[in-house]
Amino acid sequence: MTRAETRTSGGLAGALRLSVVRLNRRLRSQRADTSVTLTQVAALSTLRHHGRMSPGALAAHEKVQPPSMTRVLAALEERGLVTRRAHPHDRRQAIVELTDVGTKIVDEEVRAREAWLCQRIQGIPEQDRQTLRAAVEVINRIVES
Amino acid sequence: MTRAETRTSGGLAGALRLSVVRLNRRLRSQRADTSVTLTQVAALSTLRHHGRMSPGALAAHEKVQPPSMTRVLAALEERGLVTRRAHPHDRRQAIVELTDVGTKIVDEEVRAREAWLCQRIQGIPEQDRQTLRAAVEVINRIVES
DNA sequence: TATTGTTATACTCTATAACTATA
DNA sequence: TATAGTTATAGAGTATAACAATA
Structure with a gap:
């Protein structure tokens, strides 16, 4: 193109x-065999950046429908990467947060999983990195609109 | 972010x-109900831009494995959007090309399907469009590497 | 033997519809 | 009634392994 x-x-x-x-x-x-999937990484990253939140809020952040997030969270909870707590005032809601293991996954294993992209980004001119930084912001605005 | x-x-x-x-x-x-899927659009677009090619070449362009492309092409052929011809000298290969209907889909229905993104791109400042143009080239280089 | 492509199979990702529990 | 979330179900997307046909 x-x-x-x-x-x-x-x-x-x-x-x-x-x-x-x-x-x-x-x-x-x-995807590494022993690692989490791309969709799971995205959910974990959002929790890491924005802190604990309800499944519905997480689905909104990730631009997926609630049932899709239910499945992702079930997988993450089974692996001990997130936990569910009851909302203090609204018993319909749950609060999802990273466990210590989940935080470690985001900070270490996930970055290793990104090695492919990170390596390529390191290999391009600084001007191209600036282009990508700016494009990320433009794309995010488009996705949010 | x-x-x-x-x-x-x-x-x-x-x-x-x-x-x-x-x-x-x-x-x-x-995705519109009556339209082709995103993966099918990608394959049709590549054929439109680069002309007829073998299933293997198309898979390489699209960065998918050959069996994945086999499935996409089967769906497109069933809908009459592409045809298969024998390679003149190598009977292992097939040559896939757009039909008239397939070309029409790419030129008209596919663009309508892109209305969401196109509308948003029209609504952002020209400077942001320039950023996206440059980013497309950077991303393509990364994907090809 | 190497290459091109297909078939068989399985898993991930995601949605809509219907349901439960709570507000 | 409205909201938050889950369960049930289905379809799209993709991969690996094994196979067939041809070079």
């Missing part, structure tokens, strides 16, 4: 779609 | 991963 083909909004949308789909595939394929 | 958290390569890798995962989810959820 060359620069010339992304001049129009439609062309840019198509090019961005292809790039995102392919990078997403690459990221999923970097 | 703020700019400050993406200063290191690891932080940038994590932020980019989260953004890509979430945008990918949004793109998949834009």
